[in-house]
Amino acid sequence: xxxxxxxxxxxxxxxxxxxxxxxxxxxxxxxxxxxxxxxxxxxxxxxxxxxxxxxxxxxxxxxxxxxxxxxxxxxxxxxxxxxxxxxxxxxxxxxxxxxxxxxxxxxxxxxxxxxxxxxxxxxxxxxxxxxxxxxxxxxxxxxxxxxxxxxxxxxxxxxxxxxxxxxxxxxxxxxxxxxxxxxxxxxxxxxxxxxxxxxxxxxxxxxxxxxxxxxxxxxxxxxxxxxxxxxxxxxxxxxxxxxxxxxxxxxxxxxxxxxxxxxxxxxxxxxxxxxxxxxxxxxxxxxxxxxxxxxxxxxxxxxxxxxxxxxxxxxxxxxxxxxxxxxxxxxxxxxxxxxxxxxxxxxxxxxxxxxxxxxxxxxxxxxxxxxxxxxxxxxxxxxxxxxxxxxxxxxxxxxxxxxxxxxxxxxxxxxxxxxxxxxxxxxxxxxxxxxxxxxxxxxxxxxxxxxxxxxxxxxxxxxxxxxxxxxxxxxxxxxxxxxxxxxxxxxxxxxxxxxxxxxxxxxxxxxxxxxxxxxxxxxxxxxxxxxxxxxxxxxxxxxxxxxxxxxxxxxxxxxxxxxxxxxxxxxxxxxxxxxxxxxxxxxxxxxxxxxxxxxxxxxxxxxxxxxxxxxxxxxxxxxxxxxxxxxxxxxxxxxxxxxxxxxxxxxxxxxxxxxxxxxxxxxxxxxxxxxxxxxxxxxxxxxxxxxxxxxxxxxxxxxxxxxxxxxxxxxxxxxxxxxxxxxxxxxxxxxxxxxxxxxxxxxxxxxxxxxxxxxxxxxxxxxxxxxxxxxxxxxxxxxxxxxxxxxxxxxxxxxxxxxxxxxxxxxxxxxxxxxxxxxxxxxxxxxxxxxxxxxxxxxxxxxxxxxxxxxxxxxxxxxxxxxxxxxxxxxxxxx
RNA sequence: GGGCGCAUAGCUCAGCUGGUUUAGAGCACCGCCCUUACAAGGCGGGGGUCACUGGUUCGAAUCCAGUUGCGCCUACCA
Numbered sequence: 001x002x003x004x005x006x007x008x009x010x011x012x013x014x015x016x017x018x019x020x021x022x023x024x025x026x027x028x029x030x031x032x033x034x035x036x037x038x039x040x041x042x043x044x045x046x047x048x049x050x051x052x053x054x055x056x057x058x059x060x061x062x063x064x065x066x067x068x069x070x071x072x073x074x075x076x077x078x079x080x081x082x083x084x085x086x087x088x089x090x091x092x093x094x095x096x097x098x099x100x101x102x103x104x105x106x107x108x109x110x111x112x113x114x115x116x117x118x119x120x121x122x123x124x125x126x127x128x129x130x131x132x133x134x135x136x137x138x139x140x141x142x143x144x145x146x147x148x149x150x151x152x153x154x155x156x157x158x159x160x161x162x163x164x165x166x167x168x169x170x171x172x173x174x175x176x177x178x179x180x181x182x183x184x185x186x187x188x189x190x191x192x193x194x195x196x197x198x199x200x201x202x203x204x205x206x207x208x209x210x211x212x213x214x215x216x217x218x219x220x221x222x223x224x225x226x227x228x229x230x231x232x233x234x235x236x237x238x239x240x241x242x243x244x245x246x247x248x249x250x251x252x253x254x255x256x257x258x259x260x261x262x263x264x265x266x267x268x269x270x271x272x273x274x275x276x277x278x279x280x281x282x283x284x285x286x287x288x289x290x291x292x293x294x295x296x297x298x299x300x301x302x303x304x305x306x307x308x309x310x311x312x313x314x315x316x317x318x319x320x321x322x323x324x325x326x327x328x329x330x331x332x333x334x335x336x337x338x339x340x341x342x343x344x345x346x347x348x349x350x351x352x353x354x355x356x357x358x359x360x361x362x363x364x365x366x367x368x369x370x371x372x373x374x375x376x377x378x379x380x381x382x383x384x385x386x387x388x389x390x391x392x393x394x395x396x397x398x399x400x401x402x403x404x405x406x407x408x409x410x411x412x413x414x415x416x417x418x419x420x421x422x423x424x425x426x427x428x429x430x431x432x433x434x435x436x437x438x439x440x441x442x443x444x445x446x447x448x449x450x451x452x453x454x455x456x457x458x459x460x461x462x463x464x465x466x467x468x469x470x471x472x473x474x475x476x477x478x479x480x481x482x483x484x485x486x487x488x489x490x491x492x493x494x495x496x497x498x499x500x501x502x503x504x505x506x507x508x509x510x511x512x513x514x515x516x517x518x519x520x521x522x523x524x525x526x527x528x529x530x531x532x533x534x535x536x537x538x539x540x541x542x543x544x545x546x547x548x549x550x551x552x553x554x555x556x557x558x559x560x561x562x563x564x565x566x567x568x569x570x571x572x573x574x575x576x577x578x579x580x581x582x583x584x585x586x587x588x589x590x591x592x593x594x595x596x597x598x599x600x601x602x603x604x605x606x607x608x609x610x611x612x613x614x615x616x617x618x619x620x621x622x623x624x625x626x627x628x629x630x631x632x633x634x635x636x637x638x639x640x641x642x643x644x645x646x647x648x649x650x651x652x653x654x655x656x657x658x659x660x661x662x663x664x665x666x667x668x669x670x671x672x673x674x675x676x677x678x679x680x681x682x683x684x685x686x687x688x689x690x691x692x693x694x695x696x697x698x699x700x701x702x703x704x705x706x707x708x709x710x711x712x713x714x715x716x717x718x719x720x721x722x723x724x725x726x727x728x729x730x731x732x733x734x735x736x737x738x739x740x741x742x743x744x745x746x747x748x749x750x751x752x753x754x755x756x757x758x759x760x761x762x763x764x765x766x767x768x769x770x771x772x773x774x775x776x777x778x779x780x781x782x783x784x785x786x787x788x789x790x791x792x793x794x795x796x797x798x799x800x801x802x803x804x805x806x807x808x809x810x811x812x813x814x815x816x817x818x819x820x821x822x823x824x825x826x827x828x829x830x831x832x833x834x835x836x837x838x839x840x841x842x843x844x845x846x847x848x849x850x851x852x853x854x855x856x857x858x859x860x861x862x863x864x865x866x867x868x869x870x871x872x873x874x875x876x877x878x879x
Numbered sequence: 880g881g882g883c884g885c886a887u888a889g890c891u892c893a894g895c896u897g898g899u900u901u902a903g904a905g906c907a908c909c910g911c912c913c914u915u916a917c918a919a920g921g922c923g924g925g926g927g928u929c930a931c932u933g934g935u936u937c938g939a940a941u942c943c944a945g946u947u948g949c950g951c952c953u954a955c956c957a
Binding site for chain 2: 003007219261263274391487520563574577582628642646738776826831836841854857
């Protein structure tokens with residue numbers, strides 16, 4: 001009975017069916033009580049607002065590879081899934097929704113608004129989870145968590161209070177990054193610096209009690225309204241006359257002291273700086289040093305406040321224009337220079353950030369950073385690729401305190417309580433009833449915590465911390481963290497700090513940092529550019545396996561990836577190749593029971609593919625263990641397509657089509673053995689198609705329950721591979737002649753081989769049918785007595801002379817050209833080798849084995865040259 | 880300003896600790912083939928002074944230094 005199998009692999013249906021099967025059978029579930037060694041990966045939690053993009057697809061494919069590989073290696077694997085509440089992003093989404101109804105969040109009030117966000121989350125949020133499933137990811141979905149879940153919130157409170165108790169959290173009035181659109185403070189990491197073309201405006205400030213002026217240079221002229229001094233470098237000779245004097249702030253006519261501070265760079269601008277302590281971090285420092293007034297001129301929304309005099313109420317950029325115009329009218333704007341500088345933007349809404357003076361909560365980070373630096377330095381945590389270690393060190397060593405309070409409503413409320421009577425602040429796990437100091441009424445701090453303040457606890461909060469759970473015991477520390485390199489500081493570094501502080505152990509042992517997926521022109525994919533590729537569309541078009549395969553095959557280790565929609569054909573073609581190899585083998589099996597692989601009955605091709613297979617098993621496993629996943633896939637591809645399909649399956653066709661059942665069975669048993677193993681190796685990369693063909697072929701329940709093949713190094717046989725490569729080279733040479741001389745497969749040809757190597761002749765004699773079948777030859781004559789034909793195409797392979805009589809078919813001119821080219825090449829190679837051997841220091845210094853090799857080469861090349869020359873002569877004589 | 884990375888075929892990239900004939904793959908290109916797994920395929924072919932300069936070495940795409948170009952990160956770039 002022949003099974004009807006489609007000529008083309010049709011993934012539709014297959015993928016959904018298997019995913020449901022895996023889920024229904026609980027294959028993704030992790031058992032904390034298992035006796036097996038555990039292997040754990042924490043998913044980088046996608047934002048609840050996120051929709052699947054190609055970066056998620058890559059990130060999670062890599063994780064899935066590790067998880068599926070380790071599971072088949074016998075580990076108890078846990079891939080912990082979950083989502084991030086994404087404070088700003090989520091609040092923005094719901095606020096936009098409200099705006100459509102003509103409302104803002106204040107119309108609802110805090111409680112109602114937060115309710116509304118939860119509603120939104122239930123209805124529209126978390127789409128990405130379902131989307132991830134279409135790509136086949138083996139997360140333990142039963143464990144899915146959300147950073148705002150009760151358990152995780154408990155962890156956040158515990159950490160805040162406990163850090164506070166340890167003196168690592170403080171509240172202070174400081175210059176922070178303020179997003180006027182989001183209306184909240186941001187941490188340094190949440191500010192994206194973009195290089196902008198700006199201007200350096202030179203402004204004249206009149207010197208008090210003198211007809212003179214000083215000229216200051218600024219990129220933000222509107223901040224002059226908040227100036228409380230001008231500063232010069234104390235060493236600057238040009239301005240020594242100003243020491244002790246004052247200047248008059250134009251427009252507002254305020255008197256400003258001239259101060260001296262070594263922070264001022266005499267080389268930059270005019271060497272005189274306006275000092276605005278409330279709106280610039282450097283000026284803030286100077287203000288502290290010189291006891292200057294801090295004049296805040298901005299409202300929270302970026303408009304100017306009452307301190308801005310006649311400019312109050314204007315937007316900051318409008319104010320800039322107006323101020324410049326007014327200064328110009330007074331003749332105080334003396335020069336405008338082009339000036340490129342980097343400007344901070346909000347990472348969520350791209351609004352230009354204002355350095356803003358406000359009261360915020362901070363984490364004193366230096367004490368935490370110290371241990372985290374050491375964890376990486378000592379190798380307790382390894383970064384892959386290693387190049388990130390330097391970047392990590394540099395960042396950690398220069399880290400500044402972490403501003404963790406956000407003026408948002410969506411997030412974890414800060415567990416601090418302010419006394420309405422005496423102003424006392426109490427930090428506590430449970431809300432205290434009254435002020436411990438004066439028994440006054442308490443009000444909880446209105447701010448919420450930075451979203452990253454919950455995600456930095458991810459490796460243990462997801463496992464039930466601060467409770468002592470079985471999960472924590474089994475799965476912490478986790479093993480590998482896979483994430484984009486852009487998130488190293490935001491998240492990875494902070495998890496290391498929190499893990500060491502609260503678990504007293506690293507949160508993971510290895511960090512795999514991959515690059516960013518870009519479009520074909522190397523641009524970041526973004527909504528505004530419209531150059532994104534929708535992974536779901538690609539899954540629909542090409543299959544999930546194809547998407548996974550393509551992404552990975554294009555992903556150089558840790559580097560950015562360029563990709564276009566058409567590239568997904570690579571993956572589709574590969575799965576189709578698997579399908580057809582399966583189809584071929586399976587058509588030969590029919591219903592019969594397959595005999596076990598019998599190593600004593602193998603012929604050359606079998607031994608060869610088994611040797612190559614065992615080599616492939618070793619190299620692919622090595623690659624995965626060493627975090628070289630795309631190299632692993634490349635090796636799997638090369639073996640499966642380039643060796644198994646291109647050579648082995650071709651070599652056994654003669655046996656498979658024969659009537660001799662024993663011959664059929666021996667070939668088939670090897671073919672199936674190697675195919676099954678290859679599917680297992682490939683399963684982590686392309687889980688669906690491998691599951692489909694593996695189970696069909698083996699009758700087993702699931703490939704996921706099978707064990708990853710282990711390389712039997714004793715089957716790697718160099719001698720066999722050498723023999724086989726002789727067959728391959730000869731075959732290629734014959735095929736080349738046929739192709740060049742346009743001899744179609746339908747025309748059978750004869751091949752004459754001549755050699756004085758007894759060894760090579762024996763190999764060919766034993767395996768002549770391989771060459772005959774691969775090259776569609778009638779016969780091969782080995783060192784025969786027949787006359788050399790007048791007209792023949794020729795070649796030389798490993799000192800074996802190939803002669804193909806092609807009377808009537810040969811194009812003499814073409815063949816001459818071909819031989820001349822070959823001659824030229826070999827002569828070049830010969831020359832290079834000779835040059836080496838003539839060089840006395842080479843012979844003296846190079847290892848003997850290398851010298852010996854070169855001598856052998858020289859011998860071979862010169863012999864080949866002679867033979868080609870002879871063949872050329874024959875051609876000339878014949879024409 | 881500092882740091883890191885990249886530069887190999889028309890394009891995307893392999894090439895790990897120097898020695899695989901004269902550097903590989905995929906895509907693209909050319910030729911032949913609907914050969915009894917696969918035209919989403921097979922077989923063959925063309926195409927590269929490995930960015931530049933210098934150094935180390937018997938020997939460099941590979942190691943070192945510098946130069947140029949590009950990218951990313953980072954900074955108290957008024």
